[in-house]
Amino acid sequence: MKPAQPLPVADAIDIANVDSLLTDEEREIRGAVRSFCSQHVDPHVAEWFETGDLPAARELARGFGELGLLGMHLEGYGCAGMSATSYGLACLELESSDSGIRSFVSVQGSLAMYAIHRWGSEEQRTQWLPQMASGKAIGCFGLTEPDRGSDPGGMLTSARRDGGDWVIDGRKMWITNGSIADVAVIWAQTDEGIRGFVVPTSTQGFSATRIPHKLSLRASITSELVLDGVRVPDAAMLPGARGLSGPLACLNEARFGIVFGALGAARSSLETAVRYSREREQFGRPIGAFQLTQAKLASMALEYQKGLLLAMHLGRLKDAGALHHTQVSLGKLNNVRESLEICRTARTILGANGISLEYPVIRHMNNLESVLTYEGTSEMHTLVVGQHLTGIASFR
Known part of the structure; x- marks a missing residue:
């Protein structure tokens, strides 16, 4: 009897045959995103990560727009109106290439566009959403502040009425797409509570500076926003959002994409480790033949x-x-959490090669250290689950 031949890597890791749960349309969407990334992202992303830049950001935005990925789960205004599951699968494929690429799409669609779509006026939707869906305009989402990460309700950015206008002052930190954005959704304290504002980044007093020295999400543009007497008309306010529930609803949309997206980094690392274990030989045999390696896999x-x-x-x-x-x-x-552990374990299987950008593993591992923190730290989500189980809030 001949020994069984190993399955192709992609088939081998789908042990539970999760692929059978997908519809034909979902497979087509997944395939289209995977094909786009293999052509336009994968050949360049290691270099982008190494140089700490995303020089193709606007080109990618237009490509994502043509593919229908930007705000793909929203209805109307040039958005594709696809299912949440399809959006999740797209996030998985994007993050299989790089977390920074998925973040780019997620911030555009699930934060900036979603905020305008759900909470905005008809005028705001008509003005911005078609441009953003096509990738002709890039958005960012200004919530996090230098000293207000897990406690956005304590934000210091303020907006005060001045005649028929609003004047906004404050700083926002760790803002994806900030320094290349055409429009920013800014959250601020007002006499009416926390409110959101749609602010063109060309507005006088608005500035954005890229944050240097990152060792994670390097193929992503991350910025600090400064609003120094930024004057916008009353029509710039998001009329449907009042209080912290507005930005938190947006964050929930982005978190949903991460539920799928993080698995893309895990899948890429797992596939790399399986392939490496079949090809790398030590002591006269592939390292995949050793029990400890098989246990890890x-x-x-x-x-x-x-x-x-x-x-x-x-x-x-x-x-x-x-x-x-x-x-x-x-x-x-x-x-x-589990995707990060998969990446770390894959790194051990690759040994010294695991720290080289010739392989994607260390890049995914470093990126997930950021994903673990943003859109709610693991500690905060632990407490959300704990409150659900006990009925007792322990955030303070």
Whole structure:
């Protein structure tokens, strides 16, 4: 009897056959995103990461727009109106290339566009959403401040009325796309509570500076925003958002994308480790023939499959209109944590080669250190789940 031949890597890691849960349309969307990334992102992303830049940002934005990825889960105004699950699968493919690329799309669609789509006036939607959906205009989302990460309710950025205008003063930190954005959604304290404003970045008093020295999400543009007496008309306010529930609803959309997206980094690292274990020889045999290596690979594949099943379940719940924010916290907490562990374990299988940008593993591992923190730290999501279980809030 001939020994069994190993399956192609992609088939081998889908042990639970999660692919069978997808519709034909979902497979087509996944395939289109994967094809785009293989042509326009994968050949360049290691260099972008090494240089700490995303020089093709506007070109990618137009390409993503043509593909229908920007705000793809929103209806109307040039948006594709696809399902939440399809959006999640797109995020997985984008992050399989790089977390920074998925962040670019996520901030555009699930934060900036979603805020305008859900909370904006008809005039704001008509003015900005078609441009943003096509990639002709890039958006950013100004919530996080230098000393207000997990506690956005304590933001110091303020907006005061002056005649028929609003004057905004403050700083925002760690803002993806900030220094290349055409429009910023800015959240500020007012006499009416926290309100959102749609601010063209060409407005006098608005400035954005790129944050240097990052060792994570390097193929992504991250900025500090400064608003120094930025004057906008009353029509710039998002009329539908009042209080912290507005920005938190936007964050929940972005977190949902991360539930799927983090698994893309995990899948890329797992596939790399499996392939490497078949080809790399030590002591006269492939390292995949050793029990300790197989144990690592089996554990990685198990956690990846569990995470993917959880993501698919949450996607179906969201499509049915039955997804609760606690479930999104559960998904982000588990899937980012386990994806990071998969990347770390893959690094050990690759040995010294695991720290080289010739392979994607160390890049994914470093990126996920940021994903673990943004859109709610693992500690905050742990407490969200804890509050659900006990009925007791322990945030303060």
